[in-house]
Amino acid sequence: MRLLRNTTLFVSIAILLAYVVFTDGLSGVMTAFRTLDWFYFAIAAAVSFSSFFADALIVHFLRAKYRKDRYSKSLYNVLFVFASNNLIPATLQVGIAAETALLNSQGLKVSDAGSLVLYRQTVNFIAVTVFPLALVALSWDYFATHASVLLLVLFGAGLVIEALTSLFYAFVGTWSGFLMLIARFFIRIGCSLKLIGDKDAALEAAQKSIFDLKRQMSELPFGFSDGLIVFFFCILRNFLTFMSSFFIARALGVASHANFWTFIAAYSFVSIIPVVVPLPGGLGIADLTYVSIFSDMAGGSINMMMLLWRLMTFYFPAIVSIILMSAPMRGGKKVAGAEENAGEEKT
Numbered sequence: 001m002r003l004l005r006n007t008t009l010f011v012s013i014a015i016l017l018a019y020v021v022f023t024d025g026l027s028g029v030m031t032a033f034r035t036l037d038w039f040y041f042a043i044a045a046a047v048s049f050s051s052f053f054a055d056a057l058i059v060h061f062l063r064a065k066y067r068k069d070r071y072s073k074s075l076y077n078v079l080f081v082f083a084s085n086n087l088i089p090a091t092l093q094v095g096i097a098a099e100t101a102l103l104n105s106q107g108l109k110v111s112d113a114g115s116l117v118l119y120r121q122t123v124n125f126i127a128v129t130v131f132p133l134a135l136v137a138l139s140w141d142y143f144a145t146h147a148s149v150l151l152l153v154l155f156g157a158g159l160v161i162e163a164l165t166s167l168f169y170a171f172v173g174t175w176s177g178f179l180m181l182i183a184r185f186f187i188r189i190g191c192s193l194k195l196i197g198d199k200d201a202a203l204e205a206a207q208k209s210i211f212d213l214k215r216q217m218s219e220l221p222f223g224f225s226d227g228l229i230v231f232f233f234c235i236l237r238n239f240l241t242f243m244s245s246f247f248i249a250r251a252l253g254v255a256s257h258a259n260f261w262t263f264i265a266a267y268s269f270v271s272i273i274p275v276v277v278p279l280p281g282g283l284g285i286a287d288l289t290y291v292s293i294f295s296d297m298a299g300g301s302i303n304m305m306m307l308l309w310r311l312m313t314f315y316f317p318a319i320v321s322i323i324l325m326s327a328p329m330r331g332g333k334k335v336a337g338a339e340e341n342a343g344e345e346k347t
Helices: 002-034 038-066 075-091 095-105 110-138 140-146 149-170 176-192 199-218 224-251 260-275 280-326 338-346
Strands: none
Touching (some): 038 224, 095 110, 110 224, 110 260, 140 260, 149 260, 176 199, 224 260
């Protein structure tokens, strides 16, 4: 766990410095801060932090379903999850595996931690599909005139990927046979292209993975009401994230004429695009989309808006997460079945 944390800190600091040096430059950062309206910037920072904290509360709520002890009720655990959720997935792009390892280090068995993360991811995929789609639909007149056909296609593709991912996790228990057919198809292609050497071993590994995932999802201790609570917090988290973009613009003195709902709908539109290219920054696609969608609202201040957008979506959570994860990690009470947990970690 210490190796994971140290590696995360190293990669995060490296990416943070790379963003400043190669994307914005120190002069750009100083210019943005000299022209800020600090009142609106403080509101944007508070709203942004609230969105991260809402994300942490989701995991805190689900974790309490597995392990009700003094440690799971501590504020430190909430802050640690806040750090892990917003730091590791944003840098190493290993969200589920890293989050599982972090929760395991906080006292959950590997199987329980994996089930918890999969459940949260499934509900969140549904939320980030439904909510942006609803916002864009309400402001469709604006997007019909300001978004190119390519951007609309990428937005639709991003929504489809999110929807299919959520369906995969939600129905893996009943669709396991269908998933195995898909796995056989891709393994056959891999063997024909000489990418897979042992076909039988690959099929056995795929079958084991699908079976393990089916077992994890079927043993979840969450009811329908739990799902509604998590869905509400996922919607709240996304709404707060989108809303911070409006106050960022106001901090720069732009978008005073823009409609609030149109503005956050535009931000939600931008957030879906990188799903199609799941790499840090979406290979620049997110920035290009930001310019295209917001140029009419921001005018000549679009560069500063992009700078503050990265500040709120990357710099701020990275800095806070680095500080929180640098603190000494505290352990909770011994978990029943700790030997089983240790055996799972070795495998």
